[in-house]
Amino acid sequence: MRKIVFILLSLGLVFTWACEKTIEIDIEATKPRLVLNAVINPDSTIAVFLSRSMHILDNQNVMRITNARVFFYEDDIEIAEMQHVENGMYVCDYYPKIGKKxxxxxxxxxxxxxxxxxxxxxxVSITQIDTLTTYDEYNNPNLVVDINFKDPPEQGNYYIIHADMQFTSEYIDYSQFRVDTLYQNQDTVIIDTTWGILVKNKFREVVGLNSDDMIVEQIYLGGISGFIFSDEIINSQSYAVKFNLSIYSWVDTDELKYTFYFKSISRDYYYYLRTLNAHHDAVNDPFAEPVFVHSNVENGIGVFGSFTQDVDSIIIDPSRFEYNWYYK
Structure with a gap:
């Protein structure tokens, strides 16, 4: 019996014995590089943001570069030396032109x-916006939107679609008051005080778009919730991107205005957005493959991209979609 107990104890010690080995990883200190981020378009003057790259073990905030010399060129001809204004942002008062490098x-x-x-x-212009109201199994209405366009015959066109919602709301602001007065015998006499003033405000919100279209890729970046896609499959064709639009409001309003931004973007900006979106998706996945974010900055990191856009909008009667109202 004692032998059996001894054997069992010995086996228990064998199986509970833990081996531990410390592996030291020598992560070389790489030389920091300049990080440049800028997206230009013909409707805005030029702004460039400069910072420096961080080591994998750095835990400090992003370091802005405020002492750089930055030059801007059009077709290899110098336009201006850009001026630093704040927090690593360099600007010049110049509007870029379509077709220029x-x-x-x-x-x-x-x-x-x-x-x-x-x-x-x-x-690239939006040729038409079509809408269709559908109903789910609970008879709740949903809005399906088609953005129609004609892809140019040139190869390599890249796009973003996103949207926002604008509405006007009236409410009583009880932090303000109105005083009714009467001028009598050279004196001003208060005859009535009313707390609460009717205020009319305009609001703008980013809206979410959802699509099962096979050519689009969903992105959630920089305050944009929309799609990116290329013309690899639809080159030179007329096409309609179909998606579902969330109709809602958190205040009482008579109409909702949805504005759609159809942007033609540069190739490098497209691949930067795709890889950055994939990187964000992989951050919290321990089994995801590493994602290298695309960059077109020589000897540095970041992106210098561009876009042009066509903008169109639709007006929605919110009373048709009351089940989606947060407040009324």
């Missing part, structure tokens, strides 16, 4: 010089 060169102490280029692509 633009470049940015930047240099700063202790960093390699960087350069990035892009071209302003022509806009």
């Amino acid at each position: 633009y470049s940015v060169k930047a240099s700063a102490k202790d960093f390699d010089d960087i350069k990035a280029s892009c071209e302003i692509v022509p806009p």
